[in-house]
Amino acid sequence: MPLRMKLLLIALVAAVFPLAGWRFVAQMELTLRDSHEQALVAASRMLASALPQLAAPLYEQLRDPALLHARSMHLDVEVDGYPDDWGPLYADPEELRDAQGRVLASLYLGSGPSSLNVLLDVSDSSRVDAGPDGLLAEFADQVQIGLRDRFGERRWRIVSVDRNSVVVLPLTGPDGREPSLSLPASWSERPDGYRIELRLPRFDQTQAVALKVLDFPAPGANLPRIAGTGSGPDLGYRNVARLWQEQASLDRLLPRGTRMRVLDRSAYVLARGGNLRPGSDSAEDDDELSLLRWLRALIYRHLLAPPMGSSERYGFNQLRATVAPVDSALTGTPMSAWRPAASQASVILSSAMPVLDGDEVIGVILLEQTSDALLIWTNRALGGLLFGGLLTMLAAAAILFGYAGYLSLRIRTLRNAAENALTPEGRVLGNFPRSSVADEIGDLSRSFARLLDQVSGYTEYLRTLGGKLSHELATPLAVVKSSLENLEQEALPESARIYAERASSGAVRLAALLRTLSQAARIENAIAAAESEEFDLAAVLRGAAGGYRDLAQDREFRLDLPAHPVPFRGAPELLHQALDKLVDNALGYTPPGGWIRLALEPRIGAVDIVLANNGPPLPQRMQDRLFDSLISVRDGRSSTAPHLGLGLYIVRLVAELHQGEVSASDLADSTGVEFRMRIKGMPAA
Amino acid sequence: MARQIAIVEDEPAIRANYSDALKRYGYEVHGYASRAQASTAFALRMPDLVLVDIGLGDEPEGGFDLCRELRQRSTTLPIIFLTARDSDFDIISGLRLGADDYLTKDISLQHLLARIVSLFRRVEALSLPAGKDQLLEHGSLSLQADRMLVSWKGEEVPLTVTEFWIVHAMSRYPGHVKSRDQLMSAAQVVVDEATITSHIKRIRKKFVAVDADFDAIDTLHGIGYRWKA
Numbered sequence: 039m040p041l042r043m044k045l046l047l048i049a050l051v052a053a054v055f056p057l058a059g060w061r062f063v064a065q066m067e068l069t070l071r072d073s074h075e076q077a078l079v080a081a082s083r084m085l086a087s088a089l090p091q092l093a094a095p096l097y098e099q100l101r102d103p104a105l106l107h108a109r110s111m112h113l114d115v116e117v118d119g120y121p122d123d124w125g126p127l128y129a130d131p132e133e134l135r136d137a138q139g140r141v142l143a144s145l146y147l148g149s150g151p152s153s154l155n156v157l158l159d160v161s162d163s164s165r166v167d168a169g170p171d172g173l174l175a176e177f178a179d180q181v182q183i184g185l186r187d188r189f190g191e192r193r194w195r196i197v198s199v200d201r202n203s204v205v206v207l208p209l210t211g212p213d214g215r216e217p218s219l220s221l222p223a224s225w226s227e228r229p230d231g232y233r234i235e236l237r238l239p240r241f242d243q244t245q246a247v248a249l250k251v252l253d254f255p256a257p258g259a260n261l262p263r264i265a266g267t268g269s270g271p272d273l274g275y276r277n278v279a280r281l282w283q284e285q286a287s288l289d290r291l292l293p294r295g296t297r298m299r300v301l302d303r304s305a306y307v308l309a310r311g312g313n314l315r316p317g318s319d320s321a322e323d324d325d326e327l328s329l330l331r332w333l334r335a336l337i338y339r340h341l342l343a344p345p346m347g348s349s350e351r352y353g354f355n356q357l358r359a360t361v362a363p364v365d366s367a368l369t370g371t372p373m374s375a376w377r378p379a380a381s382q383a384s385v386i387l388s389s390a391m392p393v394l395d396g397d398e399v400i401g402v403i404l405l406e407q408t409s410d411a412l413l414i415w416t417n418r419a420l421g422g423l424l425f426g427g428l429l430t431m432l433a434a435a436a437i438l439f440g441y442a443g444y445l446s447l448r449i450r451t452l453r454n455a456a457e458n459a460l461t462p463e464g465r466v467l468g469n470f471p472r473s474s475v476a477d478e479i480g481d482l483s484r485s486f487a488r489l490l491d492q493v494s495g496y497t498e499y500l501r502t503l504g505g506k507l508s509h510e511l512a513t514p515l516a517v518v519k520s521s522l523e524n525l526e527q528e529a530l531p532e533s534a535r536i537y538a539e540r541a542s543s544g545a546v547r548l549a550a551l552l553r554t555l556s557q558a559a560r561i562e563n564a565i566a567a568a569e570s571e572e573f574d575l576a577a578v579l580r581g582a583a584g585g586y587r588d589l590a591q592d593r594e595f596r597l598d599l600p601a602h603p604v605p606f607r608g609a610p611e612l613l614h615q616a617l618d619k620l621v622d623n624a625l626g627y628t629p630p631g632g633w634i635r636l637a638l639e640p641r642i643g644a645v646d647i648v649l650a651n652n653g654p655p656l657p658q659r660m661q662d663r664l665f666d667s668l669i670s671v672r673d674g675r676s677s678t679a680p681h682l683g684l685g686l687y688i689v690r691l692v693a694e695l696h697q698g699e700v701s702a703s704d705l706a707d708s709t710g711v712e713f714r715m716r717i718k719g720m721p722a723a
Numbered sequence: 724m725a726r727q728i729a730i731v732e733d734e735p736a737i738r739a740n741y742s743d744a745l746k747r748y749g750y751e752v753h754g755y756a757s758r759a760q761a762s763t764a765f766a767l768r769m770p771d772l773v774l775v776d777i778g779l780g781d782e783p784e785g786g787f788d789l790c791r792e793l794r795q796r797s798t799t800l801p802i803i804f805l806t807a808r809d810s811d812f813d814i815i816s817g818l819r820l821g822a823d824d825y826l827t828k829d830i831s832l833q834h835l836l837a838r839i840v841s842l843f844r845r846v847e848a849l850s851l852p853a854g855k856d857q858l859l860e861h862g863s864l865s866l867q868a869d870r871m872l873v874s875w876k877g878e879e880v881p882l883t884v885t886e887f888w889i890v891h892a893m894s895r896y897p898g899h900v901k902s903r904d905q906l907m908s909a910a911q912v913v914v915d916e917a918t919i920t921s922h923i924k925r926i927r928k929k930f931v932a933v934d935a936d937f938d939a940i941d942t943l944h945g946i947g948y949r950w951k952a
Contacts, residue, residue: 512807513734516828520740523832527747549829585946611920611942 045442049435056427082391092287100401114150119226130357134265142265153237161231166254168197184248192217248273283309363390367402466494508556568609570720575606598637616692619685624651650712729770758785801842824884898952
């Protein structure tokens, strides 16, 4: 893995900052929530205990275990059998069950300006009518309804004569009288039963209502299913309590921004009051929310918020609040819950506190409060923290990544420079950049440069060794030679003369060797100082070939030049010297009767000078070092000329001077060997 | 009287060997190990020919200084430079010290003697009237063998003994190609081809200094050189 990636991974450690901050703020949020909860619970406890004193009538109602609940209605209903004028109040009915516990009817009560509206949905699949004129009313499917108010008790029987027409028959009350008032009523058949809608007169709030629904299974049967507000065959009166009563005495005690509901033990909302902070529970206010607030709310909701319940069934316009805290409070355990508000930017805390009568739970006080303040506060803190932390982390990562990139760039540069510092032959190119930065990478660079300098110095020393040696040896050799020459002039005994001659020929060979050594140095200098000129390469080769032909003697010399001139830029005398060396080399290996071939092959962008000879193949072990200096591979060849292996080295130097290279290979048909100089030409000075 | 030859050479063995060889030939030889020694001696009496080694002891350019000194006192005194490296030749030639020849130390005594003989002959020839000389003329070239005088278009071209022999060899048969080997033997040296090449280069330079359009010497790569017909 490259350095940068490693450092990036390490930089991710900085991610611990926003993470830690997040956890911290989440924890703080919980703590603050907790304290908010405590406050609200205290308020609800206070209200619950103050309820008997502050709202005594309400308290009395709560103590009544069997209440009928009447919805507040602004208008009395049209008794048409359609529940649409009940609107959303057509919900949460009281269920009337038969002896087996099956629901026979659903009762909806509503308290209008002058009537007690009643809607009853009866499920009755075996319809028994009262017959024409209602003569069989007693044994027809019917609803008996009783009203007890300050006028006493009045009863009625409601039957249908034929489907969809209702008859309200007065019944004799306990005082023996029949009610004189008739009730506006309607009866509508429904697929699984029938619906009765009627209006009872209402003069004041104190009323008790009784209902009994009889379902005869068949005409003539006399054992109906009975369901009603009472148990047993008698009409059971139950007090009617209006829902959503206002209790100013309690409202006064509410903290700001709190709303309250007082529920009876069936979770019906008997009283309600107070309100949440304006704009906190309605979705319409979302229009005014800025995107930022929404974003913050989103962050809160998903990052911070402890689990919250859903907002179902919490609506203020619910008739019953069958929600978890209420359920818990009804068992005697107060409970609080948080839930998101309809508006995205708030949450609502609900606290349900049981209302007690001695040890018995008779109702629940449900307090609700929004928590904007907390939300905004934590959001601001969190937002700032998160944002800052994130920025810090990103900045740190970016800086680290950038610096790592810069470092790895430096290391890469160093690596590339190191790889390019040497030519393939091992010569130091001398272009190694030396860093001046005072850190470890700079140190490495400088050490490397020093190393290369030393290598360069040493190879330079080795390279010039030949030249230096020849120079140093020249003087002692001159001493030897001149001494021997003098010796020859002296009269020597025959036995001594032999030694003088041998010494002499040895000195001659030594001199030749030294000349060759110094020649190599001289040629390198000549190559370095060579000036280029334009000439016709074909003509030069043609001119040279004449001499080579003579040298070849009994071997065939083939010449393969293009007929047209080959313009070339270079140093002709150096090329000539290189050719001389190649020919000399070839002559050494070509047997008598063999052939030597010199060819000029122009190509695109370069020119090939090829010298091939017929003879043994190239020595295996020296293949890639043929063109190095001072390599001698001429085993088995007797030679009077000293051979230090400079010839091919010179050929290579000349080739390189002309922007080219030289290579040697065996011929494909194994008849001999081919040396190929591929040169492009010297650049114009 | 025998000719006086002075050898200024700091390597005692070489000095002694050359000295012995020249004495055997009949010359009187005095050897000096340093420039100071030689200078003192020459102040008393000038020799007839001087062999100077370039690097003298702790004076790497002692030979050049001595040559300048000698030339101030005599323009005709034959002076031969000796050096271990033939790369010094370019330096010497460039300095135009007026030396009559420059040789490498590995020159054989035979060849050295040949030069000394020629130089003495030249000194004699210079003191004689011009007519007695062997004159070779070709085109703008005029060559007097004994005086070893070469002039081009009437102007004298100062050549060393070695260079003179090379030009002589080429211009005796204009149009003929002389191989390097042939030139080497004419110049009485045993050197590698590159040395011949640099001699030719210096010869050309000297002629060009006299005449910018000089191109009488043809280079035939791989074969040799020739004086244009």
